Amino acid sequence: MKLGIAALQWMIFMIAAAIVAPIAIADLYQLSAVETAGFMQRTIFVLGVAGLLQGLLGHRLPIHEGPAGLWWSVFTIYAGFIGVLYTSNIAALQALSGGLLVSGVFFIILAASGFIGVLAKLFTPTVTFVYLMLLVLQLSGSFIKGMFGISADHPTMDPWMALLSAIVIIATFTFGRSKAMWVRQYSVIFSLILGWGLFLVAGKAPSVSSAHTWFDVPKLFAFGAPTFDSGVITTAIFITLLLITNLVASVRLMEGIVAKDEPSDPKRYRRGGLISGVNQLFGGGFSAIGSVPISGAAGFVTQTGQKSIKPFLIGCVLVIGITLFPPIMNVMSALPAPVGYAVTFVIFTNMVIMALKELKKITVGEENAYLVIGISLMVGVGVMFLSPSATQGLPAAVIAVLNNGLIVGSIFAIILEQFFLFREKEPKRG
Template identity: 55%
Template sequence: MMKLLVSGLQWASFMLASSLVAPIAIAGLFGFSEVDTAMFVQRTMFVLGVSGLIQALFGHRLPISEGPAGLWWGVFAIYAGFAGTIYASDTEALRSLEGGMIVSGIFFIVLAAFGLLNRLATLFTPTVTFVYLLLLILQLSGSFMKGMLGLPNEAGTVQPMMMLGSFITLLLAYYFSAHRLNWIRQYSVIISFACGWLIFIILGQAPAITDHGQGWIQLPHLFVFGPPLFDSGTIVTAMFITLLLTANMLASIRVMEEVIKQVTGSKPKGSYRRAGLAAGVNQILGGGFSAIGSVPISGAAGFVAQTRNASIQSFLVGSLLIAVLSICPPAMNILAALPAPVGYAVTFVIFSKMAGFAFAELDKEKNKEQSRMISGIALLTGVGAMFVPAAAFTEFPVAVTSILNNGLIFGTLTAIAIEQWLIFFHRKKSKAGNY
């Protein structure tokens, strides 16, 4: 029982560290007060915890944690700029986003009900999965490095003490992940978090625990920003976002299947249809509770690979802990005081293992020359898009911007498009040769 609880707490720590940045950043974009920010974070964590339970019990049934979808994060950022122009106020823009997430949920359910997700899953060949994973690592690398250096901050410069604390935490995380004792390797994530937090306390860089006077229990409310708005622009955007979130979800399921095979020796089979139905419910929860739409995150595969723990029971305990702690403001205030550089340093170690999975996928391809060509074009496209300023796409529709301004999605879609075109071309050439 104690082993299960500790494993669950380790999952909860990982979920928290990988999910706190998005709601805090979005709250800053919309100018939320400290209390409103705390409540937004709590609602988001509640949705993530419940979403993880729904997927693990009724959806794909794999230990894949839910995180704030980067695509929704980007759309929130774009809509923050619409306040006062397209929308009369921040509140109206947020109500439109509530509606967008609900529409996305409905569209997810429709795709799953008609069996379209299984067809989309066939597009994720080893080459496409390689491109997706490598772009994911490259896209996050900037955030990891900035976070470990104490950026961004008011001064706009690297914080030497934070950099020192991050470096020590990083070394300890790698040490624990490769320790000769099995139990230390298995619990390396939570041990690294604890040691990193202690280091930052010693260095005087740990943030103070704040009390916003919310009491001991704070149940999440529905439609905090008001009734959802369903305008045509948001509906179209939500439909495009759903298709892109589907790509994220399918890639995460496929990678986790491979990792569990490495850890346990047997490959599970996640249900794409059930995962799609569960994802639809989770998007509706995100809109209903005025939070951020979630998506299964690929980083969970790195977590399982590092801890060598593919137990679904441990994951369920972790998700339940996140959901329960989210309605207890004092507990969330303590957990939210985890120094951000500690989270970035420990997560850096987890994601560094993802590179191995990426190249292992590429090794599965029989036509190496074609695979390398597709990968080269897609990686150049995706990485190149990461260097284009977000402001460069202000004249484009939101749906188009969400693709062009996201190197991960743009590069992955490029890989899918090129590979499918080559498959079609070879089939057509083969048929012509038979006549």
């Protein structure tokens, strides 16, 4: 019974965190209602499979997979190329499917070569602190807008949604700190159900759309055969290098929670990289959004205290299962977005706590470490304020990076820290 509830909690959390991206991208590409439903089904199906493969064969940690923010950026950029580089929206999506396939192959090559293990060593407490703080800062704006009911279609704040979201936040904090262990363990599912109920009573919950069939298997190459061009291949290779950063950070964080008393397993990164490559291939094959292990899983595990991988694996199986049944999928899709944002807001406050704990681990070269942190945070947050129009005309891969302060700041932190370490070793060589 407890295992089942914990698995259901993982399932709802994974789906709630994954719904926004495919809907937003489908809108950008002006897909029909049927095409949008299929795109969402395939994306969530791939995410479920990706999490299951990682849990069984890859890093073997309870880290769910979500739509990669970098791929989301690339999809957004390529939507602007319709009518310029590509004759139609479908042609652009075919090119992106090809890009995901290229990314998968490159991911596997890098993992097999041991590159990911080398990168993992660069994630010191200083770099991890910068990564976590930038992650929270980058997402905080989306959380607030989502809880206030602000969107492209509704640019003004909805006071009722803001009030209900505040209630959900308070409830999530309360459940997560309850003296009763069973309440803490299932705090996320209690909060999601409570929030959904409040929004239903207030008439703010979206209606459940009707399904055209009871059973549907995700289709391979739904938009047609993938295409390959130099632009998308270059972009895919560059994005893969940056996705490895997300993978390493997510694995390192979760290792510190579920296996903190055990030595880090170097093979974990290689296995995780190989499976991440396979998952990118799945994304391209099923015409979905590329996936990546989500660092927020560490906050989820901290909030619920559920460190066992069993409920996570069952949750992944449930996610895969319900994508085969459109009526159930449609019900899950009707979860009010502000509820998901409110619960995730609480989960990400745990990420700030983790970041501060990483800061305490810095004992050597503190002055240089704080300088690295200061510069990296300034650069990363500054990039977040860049207008998308400021990068127009640049290659797609460069635009995707410059639209992502998390990646820019983290790369700065790695480079600066290695520079200072090199300078400290230099006199000893002389």
